[in-house]
Amino acid sequence: MTMREKIEEAASRYPDQRSAIMPALLIAQREHGHLPGPVLAEVADILGVERIWVYELATFYTLFHTEPVGIFHLQLCDNVSCMLRRSEDLLRHLEEVLGIKKGGTTPDGLFTLSTVECLGACEMAPVMQVGDDYHGDLDIARIDALLDRLRATVRRPTGADLAAAGPPGE
């Protein structure tokens, strides 16, 4: 399905198109990675609603990103239950190994590091969400292993790949 079709399907669940703005923004963000101005305008046009309605939601709710984020958005919980299980140490470690501060993105665009409020998984504190997945009972060794796994899923083209693809332009 195209983005438009997905949004129209979501909108059919409500008696009022305005209700479909939130689901539409979630769909658009999955498609585009973040929500720049032209995407917000497109969502408004598909639903036939005021652009300001779309813009106010995109900037009110924290899960919507109007600026680009890394391929892996590391969202470390630092609310009370995780704090009591030393999530601060994990934040310090992540800042150190990634060479960025909280809120920053690595220069290769791979990782954005954020702290977030309670993820609702306090039984496995300290916990971090990456994309759709929760990672719990974290310590420094597990964080390092997780970063390695994430890096490995993004395979960079090697010399052999380039040779197999042939000279550019053909």
Add this chain to the structure above:
Amino acid sequence: MFEPVLLRNVDVPDGYLLSTYEAGGGYRALAKALREHTPDEIIDLVKKSNLRGRGGAGFPTGLKWSFVPKRAGKPKYLCCNADEGEPGTFKDRIIMERDPHQLIEGMAISAYAIGAETAYVYIRGEYTLAIARLEQAIAEAHAKGYLGTRILGSDFNFVVHIHCGAGAYICGEETAMLDSLEGKRAQPRLKPPFPAVEGLYASPTVINNVETLACVPHIVARGADWFRGIGPDKSPGPKLYCLSGQVRKPGLYELPMGIPLRDLVCDHAGGPLPGRKLKAVIPGGVSAPLIPERGLDVGMDFDSLAAAGSMLGSAGVIVIDDSTCIVKVATRIIEFFHHESCGKCTPCREGLNWVVKVLRRVEAGRGAPGDMEQLGALCKGIFGNTFCALGDGAAMGLRAALAHFEHEFVVHIEERRCPFH
């Protein structure tokens, strides 16, 4: 030995599938409700059970349902509050991930009782596994005729839609959730009108928490007297307790309402971490005032905790041991409320901003004489003066920390340092 009710399926392999749920007697309560009871009888049954809302406020569920006008001339709505954002709380996530049909059956019976044909489950967007499981369960229930038109041969039609939140704690407040569902910024509404009369799209609407709705099939199947026989008569039933923080066995526990907090923490959850001592426990998510160790013999139910100056809230039990600075905990909690303040009313938006500033400087050893009085005055300015309970929760929690651990705040200010560092 208490036999689990709400969690009986969570450790069953494939407990989230319809076939597993049916094999355990699932959807028989819905069939019983539709065949043997009128909607009013279901409302009476739930009233008699003394079921009270598990989202935090503890309002009697049957009474809430009875406020819905019988002939409204407009569609009625059921909204399931699955926006579980109260720090320390994870019970609804586990129900939806591992036993979503229990919730769907509860919604179907509740919708039949109030005369709603449409429900929206407002679920926090971070809960991707719960969303996927619930979507699958809704599709399965449709295919089997537990949802849709003329359910189980009756005249009852009912559909369930999922609406994903996008990271705003305030959506747990029921009228803010309604504004969010209508596609607006989530900000609480002035009451009255109450949602039962004028809620979603200005139509009669009931908003119930996941755990509340999950209790309903069991009440229909086993009767109001059975439910009332578990725990205190005025605040009965099986209850989910979320244990987290500095405790040996964090996790979700199902036990009767009213169980002593000390038994919950020390016996069931294994007590403090090795070599540490209990210092305080937050019994119901961070909106609930903390209870110092000496007060832990209180019963975990709405009335006992209210009498003890705290609240059951969402039953997010956060355990704090003697290695932890209460000023730091209080600061983190107020930072949370400040971040989540929706900005609608001044006492909450501006008041919490000032509280954060004062607490941060106290915690950092830069407190000034008069800061204790300042914090007290700020709490006074917030409490009772805000649109919704967010500001009250913040002020009550801070007041309890200041009252029970005053010396820790004073040491920070006088010695200009944190004694825990």
